[in-house]
Amino acid sequence: MTASNEPAAVPLSEAHLESVAPHADRAPSYLSAGHTLRSWLLTQDHKRIAVLYLISISLFFVIGGLAAGAVRVELIKPRGTFMSSELYNRMFTLHGVVMIFFFLIPAIPAILGNFLVPLMVGARDLAFPRLNLLSWYLYSAGGLLAITAALTGGVDTGWTFYTPYSTFYSNSQVTMTIAGAFIAGFSSIATGINFIVTIHKMRAPGLTWFRLPLFIWAHYATSIIIVLGTPVVAITLLLVVAERVAHIGVFDPRYGGDPVLFQHLFWFYSHPAVYIMILPAMGVISEVISCFARKRVFGYHFVAGSSMAIAVLGFLVWGHHMFVSGQSMYAGMVFSFLSFLVAIPSAVKVFNWTATIYKGSVSFDAPMLFAFCFIGLFLIGGLTGLFLASLATDVHLTHTYFVVAHFHYVMVGGAISAYFAGLHFWWPKITGRMYPEGPARLTAVILFMGFHLTFLPQFVMGFVGMPRRYHYYPPEFQTMHILSTAGATVMAVAYLLPVVYLLWSLRYGKRATANPWGATGLEWTVPSPPPTHNFDTVPVVTGEPYGYDEADAPLPVTDSVVSATMQATGGKTPGGTA
């Protein structure tokens, strides 16, 4: 404990103004707290761990993206272009495993969540910093195992590891890949526990539950899913390995086992897992929309409650993955009905975001464009989900490209747009530099168009019967496949551009002020990048979040303000190392 722990009441808006003013005795930023490799690899600072995650998750995104590209190129011709069928199976499995377990699930929580949760609740760090560091090591170890498995033969089961193929027939690296996913699961659990305890116990004075940013609500809901669901898939995958190695028979019909039980246990986690991917994305969108519409989030309580509703309802609907798998028809009917219920909280969010934008003073900065991408793509993804939740249409559409298109609209269109929205929105806070606005807006537009070009054709061909995961296909689908591959190429541009200009901005980007967007929220009251212990004094929260329509709301920092500040600080911006 240092003297900096002496708390003082700092209302949000005043704190904002104060943070622009010079601080003679301010602690150095977290980025300059040490420059050795050791200072990074043994750090317990949640912000540095977030950066470690950013680097490693980006690497896995590249691997998963390359695999996706290979699959798309292969599908240009009806009988393949350059892969054997064995390799094709391994390639789409690699894409699925890497993207789901090592990109989508950790992306927003482990990078943005890790960075922002303590800042947003006004804490110096997460509750268990060492556990947080351990989670990054577990993630990396799991990822390395999965990649090793891919390089030493690969897996051909699909990311779902369905029995009896995975336990009995497949002679690929199932065990090693599962070990990787298993270990990554523990990293996910560690993050979840950390968020739960931090959000429960470490909120700043005055920060009641209904004053929390919606980003925090979303992460709390996500953490609940992680904690309740992940262990179930862990033990299930462990049983698959035991079955492979020791033929114990738990899922083997020869001994009276039931392969459908595997699907029950697998989807008990893996359906809620799609909410692990989308809920944090929704949290990001609530922050961004409110900031760039300069309006309070419409129906704050409903948006917060809908996150919790999605977390709970998400656990009751897993059987809609199993309509044609031999589960009872009556169970299918109940699952179908329950699946429709998830549409309610999802729609509450979309309607409330739309109502937030209505009559707002909207500015079209890049994060807002990405947020628009999210709403548009999530809307289509969510509504096509209703087709698949209906028992009768699902019998026709299941195992077709319709399903592939549906979940890519939600998980890629939705989650990645939101991830980009968040990454751009908080980039100044994380790095202390502004990204270049022009290329970023261009990226959002390219992403949106490339995405539709890739996946709209897949809806069409799925609807007319193109099965998913097939290597060879009838020639009449070729046009659609070529369109889809062309779209993937456009999307690749949208993924490469940020790599270029975000890296460029680290050196050449404009220095960021503490609050470049004029956003509310405690994370904008500290300098960019924040000092190691986040807050010099414990902040006290006295009002609701998103007070954009209040008279004393913070304003976006214009260039004139920046230069005034620079004069005041003797040429050094607040974000710089004084």
Next chain:
Amino acid sequence: MSAEIAHAPALHHEHLSHQFEDIEQQRESYVVGMWAFLVTEIMFFGAVFLAYTVYRVLHHAAFYEAHKQLDIGLGTINTFVLLASSFTMALAVRCAQVRSRRGQVVFLGATLSLAGGFLVIKAVEYSHKFAHHLFPGQAFHYPDAAIADQARLFYSLYFGATGLHAIHVIAGMLVIGAMLVRALFDRDAKQDYMPVEMTGLYWHFVDIVWIFLFPLLYLIPK
């Protein structure tokens, strides 16, 4: 909440980590975090219990026959041993709270010995099963050919569930051992009691798993 709370002087405490405001917050955080972890453990074992329940309902007669090979006597003794170890663990936590170093050493030692005893008895049981070719491996052989397959399933679940539980017992023993060493070196009894309390929570959870495993595996009604 008012600003007064924030103005209250921060409680400086020897065991306080930098990220917490006061020791109460830190302790409650530990307990909530530990329970969140135990929730994951409950779901982890829960899936095994679910698999077992499904198959016992589907193959009840075969499971009843197969379970007769289990030794109820040894199972009962082991239940007693584990309940007793939970009792001594609870007393060890209490001794840590009242800063009795001797009490901690005695009760942690007792808990460790009982846990060891549990594993020894488990090993005896396992060796009997191996001797009778009841381990579901290559050498598996069940006398009644009509239900051999389902019996194999029963023993898969038996070894799976008790094996996972035994791994947790071993992990618990390692932590309890660490706490014992910590207490031995803690001459002034100045250390924080929370690590011992956390160990206790974990150990009681291991006990609870066995509380359910015992009737489910050993006491199948006809």
Next chain:
Amino acid sequence: MPVVLYVRAFLGLLLLLVATLMAARLPLGVGFNSLIALAIAAAKALIVVFYFMHVRFSSRLVQIWAAAGFVWLLIMFGITLADYIVRSWAPIAGWQ
């Protein structure tokens, strides 16, 4: 927590252990016997959770988290077992 409470909890556990062994010998039928065995196990678990794990004397927050795992387990059991129970039901005529 006074030591006497721990002693009482332990004695209660031993009593329930004896009870579960005796109940297993009663010829009540498969369902009823299983139910009694599980009820006794649940009672034992409650004693451990409430007294040995101090949940009875903990904050509301800890109590909620202590309950969460068990409640979610019941959801998983309930829905999965429901599928197995209704699987043998006759399908609606003309649907399959």
